[in-house]
Amino acid sequence: MAETIGFYLVAAMALGAALMVVMSRHPVYSVLSLLVTMFCLAVLFMMMGAYVVAALQILLYAGAVLVLFLFVLMLLNLNQEHAGRSSRSWGWVGTLIAGLFAGQLAQLFLRPLSPLWTSSSSAPAGTVAELGRLLFTTYLLPFELTSFLMLAAIIGAVTLARGRR
Amino acid sequence: MTLPLQHYLVLSGVLFAIGLAGILTRRNILFLLLSIELMFNAANLLFVAYARMWHDLGGQVIVLFIITVAAAEVTVGLAIAILMSRQLRTLNADEARSLKW
Amino acid sequence: MVNPGLNVGLLPWLTLFSPLAAAAAILVFGIHHRRLSSSLAVGGLALSFVSAACLLLHVLQHRLILPIETAVTWISLPDLTVSFGVLLDPLSLLMTLVVTGVGSGIFLYSTSYMSDDPGYSRYFGVLSLFAFSMLTIVLATNWLQLFLGWELVGFSSYALIGHWYAKPAAADAGKKAFMVNRVADFGFMLGIIALWAWSSPLASERTFSFQVLQARLPHLLEMGWLTPHVLIGIGLLIFCGALGKSAQMPLHVWLPDAMEGPTPVSALIHAATMVAAGVYMLCRAFWLFEHIPMALQVIAWVGGITACAAAMLALIENDLKRILAYSTLSQLGYMVMAVGLGGEAAAMYHLTTHAFFKALLFLAAGSVIHATHRQNIWELGGLHKAMPITSWSFLIGGLALAGFPGLSGFFSKEAILSLAYERNGVLYLLGAMTAALTAFYIARAWLVAFFRPAHDSHAHAHESPSVMTGPLIVLAGLSIVAGYLGLPTFLGEHEAHHGSPVVVAVSLLAVGGGFGLAWLIYVQRAISSALFLERFRGWVWVLERKYGFDQLYNWYVDVVQQRVIAQACQLVERHLIIGFAVNGTAWLTQAAGRVIRRCQTGVIQQYALVFVTGVVVLVYTAIRR
Numbered sequence: 001m002a003e004t005i006g007f008y009l010v011a012a013m014a015l016g017a018a019l020m021v022v023m024s025r026h027p028v029y030s031v032l033s034l035l036v037t038m039f040c041l042a043v044l045f046m047m048m049g050a051y052v053v054a055a056l057q058i059l060l061y062a063g064a065v066l067v068l069f070l071f072v073l074m075l076l077n078l079n080q081e082h083a084g085r086s087s088r089s090w091g092w093v094g095t096l097i098a099g100l101f102a103g104q105l106a107q108l109f110l111r112p113l114s115p116l117w118t119s120s121s122s123a124p125a126g127t128v129a130e131l132g133r134l135l136f137t138t139y140l141l142p143f144e145l146t147s148f149l150m151l152a153a154i155i156g157a158v159t160l161a162r163g164r165r
Numbered sequence: 166m167t168l169p170l171q172h173y174l175v176l177s178g179v180l181f182a183i184g185l186a187g188i189l190t191r192r193n194i195l196f197l198l199l200s201i202e203l204m205f206n207a208a209n210l211l212f213v214a215y216a217r218m219w220h221d222l223g224g225q226v227i228v229l230f231i232i233t234v235a236a237a238e239v240t241v242g243l244a245i246a247i248l249m250s251r252q253l254r255t256l257n258a259d260e261a262r263s264l265k266w
Numbered sequence: 267m268v269n270p271g272l273n274v275g276l277l278p279w280l281t282l283f284s285p286l287a288a289a290a291a292i293l294v295f296g297i298h299h300r301r302l303s304s305s306l307a308v309g310g311l312a313l314s315f316v317s318a319a320c321l322l323l324h325v326l327q328h329r330l331i332l333p334i335e336t337a338v339t340w341i342s343l344p345d346l347t348v349s350f351g352v353l354l355d356p357l358s359l360l361m362t363l364v365v366t367g368v369g370s371g372i373f374l375y376s377t378s379y380m381s382d383d384p385g386y387s388r389y390f391g392v393l394s395l396f397a398f399s400m401l402t403i404v405l406a407t408n409w410l411q412l413f414l415g416w417e418l419v420g421f422s423s424y425a426l427i428g429h430w431y432a433k434p435a436a437a438d439a440g441k442k443a444f445m446v447n448r449v450a451d452f453g454f455m456l457g458i459i460a461l462w463a464w465s466s467p468l469a470s471e472r473t474f475s476f477q478v479l480q481a482r483l484p485h486l487l488e489m490g491w492l493t494p495h496v497l498i499g500i501g502l503l504i505f506c507g508a509l510g511k512s513a514q515m516p517l518h519v520w521l522p523d524a525m526e527g528p529t530p531v532s533a534l535i536h537a538a539t540m541v542a543a544g545v546y547m548l549c550r551a552f553w554l555f556e557h558i559p560m561a562l563q564v565i566a567w568v569g570g571i572t573a574c575a576a577a578m579l580a581l582i583e584n585d586l587k588r589i590l591a592y593s594t595l596s597q598l599g600y601m602v603m604a605v606g607l608g609g610e611a612a613a614m615y616h617l618t619t620h621a622f623f624k625a626l627l628f629l630a631a632g633s634v635i636h637a638t639h640r641q642n643i644w645e646l647g648g649l650h651k652a653m654p655i656t657s658w659s660f661l662i663g664g665l666a667l668a669g670f671p672g673l674s675g676f677f678s679k680e681a682i683l684s685l686a687y688e689r690n691g692v693l694y695l696l697g698a699m700t701a702a703l704t705a706f707y708i709a710r711a712w713l714v715a716f717f718r719p720a721h722d723s724h725a726h727a728h729e730s731p732s733v734m735t736g737p738l739i740v741l742a743g744l745s746i747v748a749g750y751l752g753l754p755t756f757l758g759e760h761e762a763h764h765g766s767p768v769v770v771a772v773s774l775l776a777v778g779g780g781f782g783l784a785w786l787i788y789v790q791r792a793i794s795s796a797l798f799l800e801r802f803r804g805w806v807w808v809l810e811r812k813y814g815f816d817q818l819y820n821w822y823v824d825v826v827q828q829r830v831i832a833q834a835c836q837l838v839e840r841h842l843i844i845g846f847a848v849n850g851t852a853w854l855t856q857a858a859g860r861v862i863r864r865c866q867t868g869v870i871q872q873y874a875l876v877f878v879t880g881v882v883v884l885v886y887t888a889i890r891r
Contacts, residue, residue, distance in 0.1 A: 007168050011176045018180050021203055022187035027195045034199055037180075041206050044173065048217045053228050057209070060232050065202065065239050072243045073195070076250050090875065094189025097878050098182045104885045105178030110171055126216075126225045139226050146233045153237030160244035189875050197871075262868025 003047065010047075014040035031069045038062050050126040173214035181207035194249060194256045198242045205235045277324070278336055278352035280317040281362060282401050284310045289394035292387060300386045304377045307390035311373050311397050315366035322359050332356060335477060337407050345469045353407040353476060356756050357614060361404045361546055364621045365539055369397050371737035375629050376530040378733040379636055389429055389528070396422035400539040404546065408474035409458045412547065416454070416507065420447045423540050427527040439523040446520040450510020457503030461554075464492050464500070480553040487557060494558075501561030504551060505568075512544025512598045515572045519815050521595060522579075525587040529632030532587060533625045536594040542617050545601040549610040556608065566606025570686075570693040573599025575813065577703035581710075582809050585641050586631050589711045593667060594624060596700055600682050603693060609685040616678035619666065619748045623675055626663035626741040630656050633730040633738065634715065646715040653729045657716045659738040664712050666745040668705035668777050674748035676773075684769045698772050705780025713788045 013036065020033035038061045045054035135143050180203060187200030209228045216224025250256055288310025296303030325332065337351020352358075373393060380389055399422055402415030421444075428440025458474070464486070465472045465479055473479060486492040508514065513521040521541065525532055535541060548555065548565065555562055576595030583589045597620050604613035633656040640646055650657040666675035679701065686694035729735065786792045799806055811817065 003168050007172060011172070014176065015179060015183070018183045018203055021199055022183055022191065022196070027193065027199075030196060030199050034202060037203065037206065041210055044176075044210060045213055047168075048173070048213050050213045050216070050225050050228070053209070053213060053225050056229060056232060060236060061202070061206075065236055068239060068243060069195070069199070072247060075247065076256070090872070091190040094871070094875055095186050097875060097882060098186035098189060100882050101185060101878065101885075102179050102182030104882065104889065105181065106175050107889060108885075109174035109178055126213075126222060130222055131225060131229070134222055134226050135229070138223070139230075142230060146230055149234065149237050153240045157240040157244040160241070161247050185878060189871055189878065258871060259869050261870075 007044070007047065010040045010043045014044075027073050028070070031066055031073065035062055035066050038066070052126050052128050052131045170214055170218050173210060177207045177210040177214065180204075180210065192257050192259055194242075194246050194258050194261075197258060198239060198246070201242075202235060202239065205231060277317045277321045278354060278405065281314050281321065281366070282352055282405055283398070284313040284317070285394045285397035285401065289391050289398060292391040292394060296391065297387050303387035303390045304373075307394045308370065308373045308377065310394055311366055311370045314397070314401065315363070315370050318359070318362045318366050321354065322363065325354070325359070332359075333477065335407055340411070345472070348410045348474055349407055350411050351407045352405040354405075357546075357549060358404050360614065360618060360753065360756065361542075362401065364542075364618050365397070365400050365404060368621050368625045368741070369400075369534060369539065371741060372530050372534045372625060372629065373397075375533075375632070375734050375737045376528075378731050379530050379632055380528060383429075383528075385429060389426075392422050392425045392429075393531075393534070396426060396534065396539065400543065403543050406476075406550075408476060409461065410474045412550075413451075413455065413458055416451060416511065416543065416547075419511070419540050419543060420444060420451065423447075423524070423531075423535055426531040426535070427524045429528055429531065430526070433526065435523075436526040439520070439526040443520040443524050446517050447510045450506050450508075450517050453503045454507025454510070457500050457506065460496070460500045460503060464496055467491050476550065483553065483557060497558050498560050501555055501558040502564060504554070505548070505561060505565055508544030508548050508602070509568070510544070511547070512541050512602060513595055514544070514568050514599065514602055515575060516815060518572065518576065518595050519812075519819060522588050522591045522812075525585070525591050529587065529628060529635055532591070533628030533632065536591060536624060536628060541594060541598055542621065545598060545605065545613055545617050548602065548605040549614050552605065552610040555605070562606050562608065564606070566603050566690065566693060569599045569602030569604070569606055570696040571599070572596070573603060573700045574696045574703070575599075577700045577707065578809055579812060580707040581703060582806060583707075584643055586634065586643050586646070586711060586715055587628070587641055589643070589707060590624070590627050590631060593627075593704065593708065596704060597624065597667070600679065600697065600700070603697065604682040604685060607682075607685050607689045607693070609682065612678070612681040612685055615681055615753050616675075618753055619674035619678040619745070622741055622748050623663040623666035623673075623745040626659055626738060626745050627667065629734070629738055629741065630660035630663060633734055634660075636730055636734070637728060643711055643715040647718040648716075650716045653716075655729055655735045655738060657712075659735075659742040660716060661712055662742045662745055664708040667708050668780065669701055669773055670777060671774065672746075672749075674745050677749035680769065680773060683773060684766060687766060687769050694769075698776055701773055702776035702780045705777040706784050707780075709781045709784035710788055713784055717789065 017033045017036035017040065021030050021037065024030045024033060038057060042054040042057045045051075045057060184200045184203035184207060187203065188197055191197060191200065209231055212224040212228045212231070216222060216228075246256060249261060253260055255261075285307075288306045291306050291310075292303040296306055324330070325334075333353055333355035335351060335353050337349035337353075339347060340350035341348040373390075376389070376393065380386055383389060396419065399415045399418030403412050403419065404415075406412035406415060424440045424444040426440075427443050428437050430436045431440070461479070462472050462474055465474075465482065466486075483492075487494075487497070510517045521536070524535060527535075555565070573596045576592045576599060580589050580592035580596065583592060597616070601613040601616050601620070604610070604616065633653065634646065634649060635641055637653060637656075638646060638649075662673070666673040669676045669679040683694060683697050683701070686697050783793075787795050808814075
């Protein structure tokens with residue numbers, strides 16, 4: 001029961017913050033709202049036993065990505081989005097389509113599922129040891145490939161941001 | 166009793182749709198990037214929920230990869246945003262429409 | 267002969283391909299070496315002649331049963347196999363010997379006649395190609411191979427007639443010959459294809475082969491697959507080819523113009539080869555025509571009319587070579603008439619003798635032209651003393667042409683005339699009249715150009731070198747003796763046509779009358795030619811316009827083709843094709859682009875919207891199912 005109440009609380013917070021992300025006028029608010037969403041999701045991860053993922057969610061997303069966002073915002077020194085939230089004529093179409101998509105997803109997810117869903121106790125916990133073992137055995141190749149991706153991203157970002165000199 | 170999986174899934178779907186709406190409606194390229202992050206997170210939630218359901222930690226490992234890719238994406242995206250504000254003096258995605266004809 | 271089989275196996279190919287090898291060698295090595303190219307050409311054809319002669323001896327010696335066919339597969343497709351080879355029978359052997367023999371003489375003659383020509387090597391290269399083409403026709407085993415040679419002859423004659431291409435008249439004559447032959451060949455091609463299509467009810471058994479068709483034809487007719495109407499159509503279409511190559515009316519117009527080419531070319535084309543190809547083809551396919559009485563009728567009448575009409579044209583012609591050209595038309599008319607009357611052996615007989623004496627006449631004329639650079643007979647004269655060998659050979663050729671008793675032309679012409687006497691009285695009268703006309707015009711040519719007292723202007727005319735007179739002497743000899751070689755027997759004519767006394771008498775009368783009249787007019791001057799011109803003014807008017815064929819064709823080309831049809835085509839081209847199809851397509855593309863490019867706004871989010879909409883639709887369809 002406590003779990004259900006907790007879930008609804010956290011889910012409500014996450015949804016509210018997500019809406020703020022999309023709807024707020026100023027990017028900084030948006031970033032901060034996203035931060036809230038991330039924390040909420042981290043809590044949900046914890047509830048599902050994904051401890052490592054939850055920790056990394058906070059470390060990487062909140063600590064790195066969003067901070068990077070804030071840095072860039074300050075670098076660009078813009079305080080407000082000039083035009084309104086959605087002044088383009090077809091903005092409502094976008095919202096409608098997104099709403100339709102949400103409805104479809106919900107319809108898909110609410111279909112009866114196999115009874116594999118079990119209590120958190122019986123499911124394997126996402127501990128560092130477990131994940132580390134998987135990461136360096138089964139998923140070794142993708143893991144190594146991500147390092148290439150990171151390298152490429154770093155080089156790309158530096159090249160782009162430095163501009164032509 | 167434990168919370169049915171559907172709760173997580175529906176939450177994930179709604180979050181994804183919110184991110185999608187953001188992408189389709191906002192004009193500032195920074196908002197676009199933030200919305201994308203939101204969608205990544207929704208996907209993450211889905212993966213973790215399914216990892217739980219199938220008793221397969223692979224789902225969680227994938228989330229790690231997604232976080233990595235998201236970080237890389239944000240890096241490049243923000244670099245492009247900086248470049249755009251420098252070159253076009255705007256962050257309005259509508260202004261960057263040389264990708265036509 | 268140690269191994270006769272082997273020799274027979276190789277000799278036909280040697281006969282066929284040595285001129286081609288010579289042509290190729292001239293193309294590769296000889297372009298800048300005049301002597302080399304002429305030697306190659308003469309050597310190639312002489313080799314061909316020698317191997318053909320060996321072949322004949324071999325056949326006679328071993329009493330081989332003809333026909334012999336050696337062939338390789340040329341085209342192999344599903345349901346269509348065409349061979350390329352050599353068909354040896356009396357007909358093709360005789361024709362090969364004539365082509366290579368007379369041809370060798372003409373080639374040899376050319377080495378001297380063309381000695382000052384800048385296009386010497388080209389001339390001999392094309393000449394060799396021409397010889398090969400002709401041999402391809404003669405030795406063909408099937409219609410397709412014959413057609414290949416047919417077209418090659420057309421091309422090489424075009425190149426030879428237009429040898430002096432810088433001269434507009436020669437270039438035009440070459441084009442004219444080519445075009446007229448194309449018209450005829452189109453019909454010929456249709457005929458060949460039709461014959462192939464009707465050669466068997468089964469697609470896989472259709473064939474171009476002469477021998478197979480010959481054997482199969484009665485059967486096809488019997489079982490009703492090949493109806494008489496179709497057969498008439500096929501026969502007339504195939505005859506259409508002969509109409510062009512053998513220059514029969516109304517497609518004769520190219521031949522007089524072809525006199526613009528070098529004289530040896532005229533000799534080659536008008537004596538033994540190109541024009542003979544039409545008659546040869548008719549004889550080769552006689553097994554086909556003998557089943558089509560109606561086509562034979564047409565052939566006979568075309569031949570008879572051509573013979574007479576061309577002879578009349580020769581009466582008022584003043585150009586030495588053109589006189590000979592019209593006489594060729596006339597003699598070809600005889601041959602075609604003979605085929606039409608069912609005497610293909612007589613036709614081949616006359617073809618052979620004609621090859622000798624007409625080549626002789628042309629080479630003699632060439633010798634005159636070489637010496638005096640004049641062609642108009644009225645500008646010549648007195649050459650009998652200055653050029654005795656040339657003059658005597660021209661006389662012998664002329665007498666043979668006229669059918670003077672004892673010379674070769676007499677026998678072959680008698681064969682044809684007695685055939686006509688037996689089978690068609692009107693055609694016989696035409697033929698007899700032609701004989702008289704022939705005697706008159708050739709006597710006129712000789713008397714005026716050679717016998718009349720000399721003009722002072724060309725006192726320097728002298729006899730041609732021996733390399734030119736040599737072929738003349740040989741051909742003169744052949745023109746005399748060709749009547750005694752038993753050619754009709756060789757061709758399978760068992761009962762020799764001993765012309766009825768009436769025919770012989772009439773012929774002698776005609777020849778004598780023709781000669782006598784010419785003598786009276788041009789030597790004795792007892793009768794003025796102006797009298798005749800005045801008397802038959804209307805007819806002379808017609809003759810001077812050559813029956814108006816050229817005008818008619820020019821009118822057709824100028825008015826019908828260039829104005830009406832070309833205008834219509836141009837309208838179609840401009841409005842339908844360019845206006846509608848081409849520009850319309852372009853306009854449609856542009857318009858579509860103008861509309862569709864609105865989609866490409868450059869706003870990425872719109873693209874994303876479309877993309878997501880697509881996803882939604884896809885998911886919708888997936889869920890519904």
